[in-house]
Amino acid sequence: MSSEGIFKPQLVGIICNWCCYGGADLAGVSRFQYPPYLNIVRVMCSGRVDMKHIFRAFLNGADGVFVGGCHLGDCHYITEGNYDALNMVQLSKKILELIGVNPQRLRIEWVSAGEGIRYANIMNEFLKQVEGFGPLGKGEGLDENELKVKLNNICKLIPYIKVTEKEKLKVRKIDNDEDHNSLFTLDEVDKLLNEVVSYYIDPAKCQACMTCARRCPADAIISAKGQIHIIDQDKCIKCGTCFEVCPPKFAAGTKLAAGEPVPPPVPEGERTVLRKSKEQAAN
Numbered sequence: 001m002s003s004e005g006i007f008k009p010q011l012v013g014i015i016c017n018w019c020c021y022g023g024a025d026l027a028g029v030s031r032f033q034y035p036p037y038l039n040i041v042r043v044m045c046s047g048r049v050d051m052k053h054i055f056r057a058f059l060n061g062a063d064g065v066f067v068g069g070c071h072l073g074d075c076h077y078i079t080e081g082n083y084d085a086l087n088m089v090q091l092s093k094k095i096l097e098l099i100g101v102n103p104q105r106l107r108i109e110w111v112s113a114g115e116g117i118r119y120a121n122i123m124n125e126f127l128k129q130v131e132g133f134g135p136l137g138k139g140e141g142l143d144e145n146e147l148k149v150k151l152n153n154i155c156k157l158i159p160y161i162k163v164t165e166k167e168k169l170k171v172r173k174i175d176n177d178e179d180h181n182s183l184f185t186l187d188e189v190d191k192l193l194n195e196v197v198s199y200y201i202d203p204a205k206c207q208a209c210m211t212c213a214r215r216c217p218a219d220a221i222i223s224a225k226g227q228i229h230i231i232d233q234d235k236c237i238k239c240g241t242c243f244e245v246c247p248p249k250f251a252a253g254t255k256l257a258a259g260e261p262v263p264p265p266v267p268e269g270e271r272t273v274l275r276k277s278k279e280q281a282a283n
């Protein structure tokens with residue numbers, strides 16, 4: 001909001017180096033007018049844009065987020081990162097809708113380096129759209145703190161969401177908007193957000209082989225030689241790796257269904273593992 005009380009949206013544009021940034025540059029040197037409130041972040045490929053960038057931008061006060069890449073089929077990398085960006089944006093829009101935020105505050109477009117005028121037109125149109133929506137949250141009638149809590153919760157769940165939806169996030173070659181729009185359904189995403197599993201290490205089975213701690217990508221397992229391993233639930237990103245890699249002969253990694261409480265950790269000082277072989281010898 002400006003000092004005169006006029007709403008000036010904060011827009012964040014995350015755009016690829018090879019095409020969209022070239023388009024933005026051309027718009028600049030050609031003196032095409034486009035919004036001055038746009039904060040541009042240049043990335044090498046739109047496929048580099050992560051859900052966390054989108055949700056953090058909203059959490060930090062962006063009223064609109066724009067993702068720009070090369071036209072489909074023109075990505076400069078064999079990975080075709082613009083499809084990753086497109087799928088990720090489709091999923092993010094569904095999440096925004098479910099938390100009560102207008103999904104049109106997030107927009108993805110393809111702009112080549114020669115399309116300066118197209119870039120300027122898109123940005124002017126997006127600015128007008130977001131101006132019409134009003135400030136983030138207020139425009140939707142949401143309480144500011146409540147929205148922050150919701151966005152924060154989504155940020156924490158992003159690794160879990162990405163792991164759970166990894167197959168669809170990799171989908172390629174969908175060329176019409178309708179198919180893209182239905183890649184993730186609202187029901188499916190609602191279920192995903194409301195049925196979040198937890199992981200737990202069964203202290204009676206853990207043999208302190210340390211495999212899970214070595215493989216955990218979030219450094220979320222409290223690990224020490226000869227000690228029962230414990231998951232730090234605040235750090236855990238729910239990727240399920242510990243569950244998958246715990247050797248079947250121990251099977252200590254446990255997946256808890258949504259809503260199932262995680263048992264409290266074994267107190268420090270009571271975590272020494274009694275080896276199964278020694279245990280048997282003692283009996």
Ligand code: SF4
Pocket residue numbers: 199215216217218219220221231232235236237238239240241242243
């Ligand atoms: S699920 Fe297991 S491996 Fe994955 S982050 Fe949590 S503790 Fe680490």
Ligand code: SF4
Pocket residue numbers: 201205206207208209210211212213229245246247250251252253
């Ligand atoms: S992999 Fe299984 S047995 Fe090994 S430390 Fe982790 S939970 Fe314990």
